[in-house]
Amino acid sequence: MERPPVSPPVNRPPVPPLVKNLEFKIGLLLAATVLLAVAFVVYALFARGAFQATQTLLLTAPEAEGVTIGMPMTFSGFPIGEVKRMDLSEDGKVLIEIAVVQADARWLRKTSVFTLEKPMVGAAKIKAYTADLKDQPLEDGARRELLTGDATKEIPVLVEKVKTILANVEAMTAGDAPINQTLGNVATVTGRMAGDYGVMEGVLGSPDKAKEVVDALRNANTLLANLNGVSLKVDGILAKTDREVFAADGVLPQARQAVAQVNAILTDARDSLKKVDAILANVQTASADAARITGNVSQATTDMARLRVEIDDSVRKVNHLINEINKMWPFARDVEIKTP
Secondary structure (H helix, E strand, C coil): CCCCCCCCCCCCCCCCCCCCCHHHHHHHHHHHHHHHHHHHHHHHHHHCCCCCCEEEEEEEECCCCCCCCCCEEEECCEEEEEEEEEEECCCCCEEEEEEEECCCHHHCECCCEEEEEECCCCCCEEEEECCCCCCCECCCCEEEEEEEEEHHHHHHHHHHHHHHHHHHHHHHCCCCCHHHHHHHHHHHHHHHHCCCCCHHHHHHCCHHHHHHHHHHHHHHHHHHHHHHHHHHHHHHHHHHHHHHHHCCCCHHHHHHHHHHHHHHHHHHHHHHHHHHHHHHHHHHHHCCCHHHHHHHHHHHHHHHHHHHHHHHHHHHHHHHHHHHHHHHCHHHCCCCCCCC
């Protein structure tokens, strides 16, 4: 079988590359990528504080459950350091080395307190507390005790307390429990309150006793009404007595006038008695001289007659004044007060 003839090769012009210096550009891109990756790593380390100056803080704890390398230590919620290393000390305690940024070390003082909190939900946390920021700063490499607070340790105690509470509730809800008896008594009292006398029947225990109390209240109201009427009558009597006794034409002003008249009559009587004393003195003097007795007796007789007339007149005035006082005095009459 014959082969086909072979055509001679055709000479074509060389094709120029699509991108000039492609190898150089690829190498430059790879170098830029490596530089960017290195810059990113350096920036990340710088952002995480890898290049910041730190000081060491050693914390000792009975156990380090929940503590991991890189765990932050916070102050007022802000991270100021992180756990770098953990080891066991010679006395069997856990030794936790924490790197604290020197810029944030100013928040730590010699009196600062460090705690490890283990909540029931979530990871453990190391916290620092400083009560007085004016104390001396915490030195580099200081060693402090880490106080631990595990909320899970309180669970058994809480369970025991819950059991006690449930037992008390079961005892309270039993059929013969005092609270059930009290509720039964309350139901009885409220049932009585639904009667005709309401709360009073519930308090007293029976309708008859409540009715007695209501009747007593009604009688008391009637008695108070009667007493009110008596009080009004007494007020009227007192007002009338006040008018008759203390008014301008009442008994008291007239009695004052009568007393003034009596004083005048008594003054006249006193003068008359003085005259009688003078006459008696004359009579005694006359008894010593018999010759002058007759003239003196005659004069004394005249004076005695005049004195008797004056005394009789004074006595009549006194009697008339007494009769007037008896007429004006209101209590000389019988006053009858009728009660309802």
